[in-house]
Amino acid sequence: MHDVIVIGGGPAGASAAVTAARAGLRTALVDKARFPRDKLCGGGFTGRSLSYFQQIFDAPRPDAPMLCRNEMAFYAFGQHLGTYQDCPPLYLAMRRSLDAELCARAIAAGAEDFTGRAMQSLTPDGAVTLVDGTLLKAPVVIGADGVNSPTARSLFGTAFNRHEIGFALEVECDTSPDTLPVRIDFGAADWGYGWAFPKQHGVTVGVGGLLRRNPDLKSLLERYLVATGLESHSTVKGQFLPFGHARKQPGKGRVLLAGDAAGLVDPITGEGIAYAMKSGQMAALAGIQSLAKGTPETALTQYRQDLRAITKAIGQARFLRQLMFRPIFRRVFINSFVRSTHLRHEYLRLLAGETEYSGLSRSISRRLPRYFWRTIANTR
Ligand SMILES: Cc1cc2nc3c(=O)[nH]c(=O)nc-3n(C[C@H](O)[C@H](O)[C@H](O)COP(=O)(O)OP(=O)(O)OC[C@H]3O[C@@H](n4cnc5c(N)ncnc54)[C@H](O)[C@@H]3O)c2cc1C
Incomplete structure (x- = not known):
């Protein structure tokens, strides 16, 4: 028996687990992967991510290697709009090392390590069965298992709405990132954009936007690669992106959804790491408070209220998106x-x-x- 079970050890799950474990709760951290594992992502770690990281993990900045860029180049439909120095800093990380660090920090804080074992099924009253047959039970469960969330599927039948969801493709380029600025291309995808993010050992190039508006994203990525002048020999990888579709119900019963599982991605920039960390922390705090009162069934109501700060910002961005992308x-x-x-x-x-x-x-x-x-x- 645990106090909290966290399903998923990405930014949302690691933040939830570290918060719960530090508060002295018996916390289980489950992930189907063993870390380090890959996660398709631009790895843009913003000032917002950094400040949430500092609050949640109580450290000045991640140890994972990150480049810091103050120079950004903007393009639209092949036209160079401008390159600007002295931009507010953007950190660029590889998720493989960043997520391994966040997960390790949660385990070091006392979360029990169930990584390398997928959650197979769960019930809304907090019984979680892992693939190897292990049965875990807790009065509060936090589903932080990403955009395809098996937790959300088990609660609601589907993880997301295909009409609202975004999709993004990425490739890695071996090009030296030395002097390259962060590059953003408006119009590289419809209701979305293209990016070339320098990383420690190369450049991540991607295009992403609303799925229903971009039926042939692969051609858009090929065209975009030509436009950037970068070459890639790596496999094209794609993933859904909950691009502005925050779940109205961020959970059910004693199960709370955080991060991508709750649809918490910025509808304009596609930034999701910051909201994943913050919502993971909020879910854990709601769990801690409700358990202290002996009413774990109230955790979801509390969480939903706290989450309003994020869902309101996503709502405002959805409005603004009309002005930028229509x-x-x-x-x-x-x-x-x-x-x-x-x-x-x-x-x-x-x-x-x-x-x-x-x-x-x-x-x-x-x-x-x-x-x-x-x-x-x-x-x-
Ligand atoms: C192409 C692309 C580029 C992006 N670029 C950026 C960017 O530059 N900056 C930014 O801030 N955001 C970016 N995002 C968004 C960002 O990646 C996500 O919002 C963020 O990873 C969400 O974190 P999470 O913890 O909710 O989910 P995830 O990071 O997806 O973690 C979910 C975890 O759940 C685990 N899991 C899944 N199923 C199970 C199961 N059955 N049992 C147990 N565990 C399970 C997975 O193994 C995984 O470790 C990008 C997304 C995409 C697709």
């Missing part, structure tokens, strides 16, 4: 990005996780008529 507004956004230092600055701060959407929404709404007239005047 074809009739996209040109206005791109023109304004080039011409308006203010907008560009706010966007860069957003990418680096240094600002929230409420500020950006207010500032864009105020300036929208001006942006529109400028674009119309320029296209005449």
Whole structure:
């Protein structure tokens, strides 16, 4: 018998497990993989991720190797929009080493290690069976098992809504990352973008966007690779991305969903590591409080309330996404990005996780008529 079972040892699960274990709860950390394991991801670790990491893991920064870049180059439809120095810093990590570290930190804090064993089934009252037949029981279970979440499937029948979900493809390039800036290409995918992120030993190139708007993402990636001038001999890998579809019900009964399993990815930037860590921590704190009161059945209500700060931000970003990605507004956004230092600055701060959407929404709404007239005047 445990107090909390955490399913999934990625950023969400490791954050939940470290929080619960440090509070003295008997915590089981289950993952189908043994760490280190690969995870398809750009590995962009923003200022927001760094500050959540510091709060949750009580360390100044991860030990996993990370590049830090202040230079960013922006393109749209093959056109170079500008390269900007002194941008707010973006850290770039390989998830293989980052996630292994987060998981190890949770185990070092006292979580019992059930990695290398997949969860096979669970019941809403907290009984979890692993593939090797081990039965674990706890009054609170946290499902942090990623976008294809077997936990969410077992609770709701499906892990996500195909109409809302995003999809992304990535390849690794051997090119030396030495002097390359972070590269972002608006329009490399519909309702999404393309990226080339320098890493310690190469460059990760990817395209991603709403699945229903990008039926042939593979061709878009091929075209994008040509545009970047980078060559890859690695296999193209793809994964769903819960791109702005936060679950209305982040759990059921005594089971709480965190991270990708709860659909907590930024609908504009695709950033998911920060919300995964924060929601994992929130789920564990809701579990800790409810257990202290002897009412584990109230954990979900508490968690849902706490999660509002994140779901509200995702809602605001979904609204703003219309202005950035909808074809009739996209040109206005791109023109304004080039011409308006203010907008560009706010966007860069957003990418680096240094600002929230409420500020950006207010500032864009105020300036929208001006942006529109400028674009119309320029296209005449
Ligand atoms: C191509 C791509 C690029 C991205 N780039 C970025 C980026 O640059 N920056 C950023 O912030 N975000 C990025 N994201 C999003 C980010 O990767 C996710 O939001 C983040 O990994 C979510 O963390 P998580 O802990 O919820 O899930 P995950 O990291 O997916 O971890 C889930 C864990 O659950 C385990 N699991 C699955 N099934 C079972 C089972 N049955 N039993 C036990 N364990 C199980 C898995 O092994 C895994 O370890 C990107 C996503 C994609 C697809």
